[in-house]
Amino acid sequence: MATETAATLTERPSTDGLHQQLFIDGEWEPAADGGTYEITDPGTGATIGAVARGGEQDAARAVAAARRAFDEGGWPLLTPRERGRILLAAAALMREHAEELAQLESLDVGKPITFSRIVDAPTAAETFEYYGSLAAGIEGAARPVGADTLSYTRREPYGVVAAITPFNFPMILSATKVAPALAAGNTVVHKPAEETPMSALRVAELLQEAGVPAGVYNLVTGGPEAGAALVRDRRVDMVAFTGSTAVGREVARLGGETLKRVMVELGGKSANIVFADADLEGAIQTAIQAVVFNTGQFCLAGSRLLIQRPIYDQVVAGISAALPHVPVGDPFAPDTVIGPMAGPKHVAKVNSFVDAAIAEGVEAVGRDRELPSEGQYVAPTLLPGVSPSASYVQQEIFGPVIAAMPFDTEEEAVALANSTDYGLAAGLQTADLRRAHRTAAALRAGIVWVNTWGRMDVAVPFGGYNQSGYGRENGPEGLDEYLHTKSIVVAL
Numbered sequence: 001m002a003t004e005t006a007a008t009l010t011e012r013p014s015t016d017g018l019h020q021q022l023f024i025d026g027e028w029e030p031a032a033d034g035g036t037y038e039i040t041d042p043g044t045g046a047t048i049g050a051v052a053r054g055g056e057q058d059a060a061r062a063v064a065a066a067r068r069a070f071d072e073g074g075w076p077l078l079t080p081r082e083r084g085r086i087l088l089a090a091a092a093l094m095r096e097h098a099e100e101l102a103q104l105e106s107l108d109v110g111k112p113i114t115f116s117r118i119v120d121a122p123t124a125a126e127t128f129e130y131y132g133s134l135a136a137g138i139e140g141a142a143r144p145v146g147a148d149t150l151s152y153t154r155r156e157p158y159g160v161v162a163a164i165t166p167f168n169f170p171m172i173l174s175a176t177k178v179a180p181a182l183a184a185g186n187t188v189v190h191k192p193a194e195e196t197p198m199s200a201l202r203v204a205e206l207l208q209e210a211g212v213p214a215g216v217y218n219l220v221t222g223g224p225e226a227g228a229a230l231v232r233d234r235r236v237d238m239v240a241f242t243g244s245t246a247v248g249r250e251v252a253r254l255g256g257e258t259l260k261r262v263m264v265e266l267g268g269k270s271a272n273i274v275f276a277d278a279d280l281e282g283a284i285q286t287a288i289q290a291v292v293f294n295t296g297q298f299c300l301a302g303s304r305l306l307i308q309r310p311i312y313d314q315v316v317a318g319i320s321a322a323l324p325h326v327p328v329g330d331p332f333a334p335d336t337v338i339g340p341m342a343g344p345k346h347v348a349k350v351n352s353f354v355d356a357a358i359a360e361g362v363e364a365v366g367r368d369r370e371l372p373s374e375g376q377y378v379a380p381t382l383l384p385g386v387s388p389s390a391s392y393v394q395q396e397i398f399g400p401v402i403a404a405m406p407f408d409t410e411e412e413a414v415a416l417a418n419s420t421d422y423g424l425a426a427g428l429q430t431a432d433l434r435r436a437h438r439t440a441a442a443l444r445a446g447i448v449w450v451n452t453w454g455r456m457d458v459a460v461p462f463g464g465y466n467q468s469g470y471g472r473e474n475g476p477e478g479l480d481e482y483l484h485t486k487s488i489v490v491a492l
């Protein structure tokens, strides 16, 4: 177990050479008012940089640049294949610099370096490869409507896209917006999460090096003011947002004022159903993995565990035995599975939910383990025997906490699984093929896993039902989001 920070702390990567300003119209520049703010390493609390705090004026400048690049520049007029070639060049640079990007992401977010290396950096590059290749398939269709008429469709970009991204998967979730938006011919103003902007700064440099023209991709670091200014701006045609349901609702409302297209990818409280016929050892491992990945700061976390009654005690005992041994520690130690949370406010939120459960008489299994003395750590925790209506069962905790409860029948499991406001993901563990498909169809969620959890691919779309938002990312659906369809009807 990697709990001794002193022994596991390795040398941190340096951010000295990294531009930490706004990237507007192909130039690095300070915020209009000169404001900056510090970024810290969640593993140590040390300052790792000071980035520009973009505000309203900066958002307006970036939108003006993106607008010019769209209206007067050549980006939307390139063939999709030509744009795709530039995205593929960007992907190649991201592959070339994958180790550097992985280290930067771990430093900024506190992600275990093992996962940044095998998940974050390669997936971000792969997303650019996927949409770089898919661009070639952007085409309209001729529709036979009669001998005296020619009717066809064109797929056209919306114009300026504001991409607003969250703190938990900065590089991947930026790529899932920026790559398809650019492939479709839009120009972009990107506002990364206030606390984790580092990888976006480096990727902006790589996009420029790959040949993305000035003004086509712009980066405004900063907080909610910069994000809200982008959403309000009439010159922005579309907002692609990933974040919390509360902020997403505000973004949809603000975006509605100018009737811009808004896509919102929001929070989750996903149910993982374990049926009595499941492979128990596998189901226990899957249940743990579903909630410890990314320290539980995972919109698709399997945070509600529904266990069929005959195996309930066995599954709870199995998780209780294994959870305290999942290595928690320094993100740069190679054996770490659970790193620090991205910041103190996230630790406080997790603790407040677990404290509420304890106050209601729920046992918090695993909570008393020893944690590294510095950094933003929480213990992975199992809350067994919870009431389905409790706050920690209904609301997103966004940390490594499993709320477990029993069920008797398949119908009850489906009803329980569908009983929160969210609908992002769901999963079921069973050996019964018919039940697997029947249950998967009945679950109100954008992605359903059977006998696994969290398996993703850039070709597989995901997105929300209910209060988890609307729109789809990844797959061809993720490109469609950024394209208008225009019909042209010609009298012959």
Ligand code: NAD
Residues within 6 Å of the ligand: 164, 165, 166, 167, 168, 169, 173, 191, 192, 193, 194, 222, 223, 224, 225, 226, 227, 228, 229, 231, 242, 243, 244, 245, 247, 248, 250, 251, 265, 266, 267, 268, 298, 299, 300, 396, 398, 424, 463, 464, 468, 469
């Ligand atoms: P958040 O909602 O606090 O912030 C998201 C982004 O919105 C940040 O860039 C933030 O600066 C910006 N923002 C804040 N207020 C704004 C406003 N009024 N107008 C415009 N922009 C504003 O989310 P977070 O804490 O960074 O991320 C965690 C949340 O994101 C969780 O709820 C998680 O479930 C969700 N999430 C969802 C998905 C998904 O695909 N559905 C993926 C990852 C994370």
